[in-house]
Amino acid sequence: MHIVDMLKIEYIIGDLESKNKREVLQEIPKVFLIDHSHMDIDRMTAILLDRENLGSTGIGEGIALPHGKMPGLDETLISFGRSHDGISFDSLDGKPAHLFFLVMAPENSTGIHLKLLARLSKMLKDSAFRKRLLEARTKGEIFASIAQKDAALQA
Numbered sequence: 001m002h003i004v005d006m007l008k009i010e011y012i013i014g015d016l017e018s019k020n021k022r023e024v025l026q027e028i029p030k031v032f033l034i035d036h037s038h039m040d041i042d043r044m045t046a047i048l049l050d051r052e053n054l055g056s057t058g059i060g061e062g063i064a065l066p067h068g069k070m071p072g073l074d075e076t077l078i079s080f081g082r083s084h085d086g087i088s089f090d091s092l093d094g095k096p097a098h099l100f101f102l103v104m105a106p107e108n109s110t111g112i113h114l115k116l117l118a119r120l121s122k123m124l125k126d127s128a129f130r131k132r133l134l135e136a137r138t139k140g141e142i143f144a145s146i147a148q149k150d151a152a153l154q155a
Contacts, residue, residue, distance in 0.1 A: 001115060003078060003123070003150045004143075010034045011079040012139040016100070018081075021089050025049055025066060028081045028102045036077075044070055044104060058091030062134075063124050065117055067103040069110075076105040076112055080142065082133065099124070099133055123149045 011031045018024040025048040047068040058064040086096025105113040136142040
């Protein structure tokens with residue numbers, strides 16, 4: 001299972017406009033409308049907010065991994081957003097989040113969902129990788145960095 005099998009370059013936002021957690025959880029899912037024009041983004045945002053109410057997905061080190069399971073979804077989707085300024089996300093370390101990987105999975109996909117979150121966490125433990133994501137100038141560079149790190153985990 002590779003991150004880049006579910007993340008498309010079109011699902012990357014290199015410069016988020018959001019200023020707070022709610023706005024992030026509304027902005028990032030909108031990229032899925034590119035391929036899923038009938039997707040209920042408001043419902044997806046509500047699912048993500050419900051998950052945040054259980055405990056923040058801001059894991060620290062400038063990273064947030066918002067995620068949820070959505071009824072009616074037939075494939076797992078991953079998107080990425082970046083905020084140069086950082087956004088308060090109730091992170092475990094109290095610092096703003098800059099890098100956001102959103103994972104939305106079908107309602108019955110617990111195993112895949114958890115494996116993807118674990119894989120992303122493992123990738124993001126690498127400070128040089130986080131730095132490359134922060135410094136990338138284009139969506140293409142962001143995607144290439146993610147693909148390279150994803151492939152390196154297979155080696």
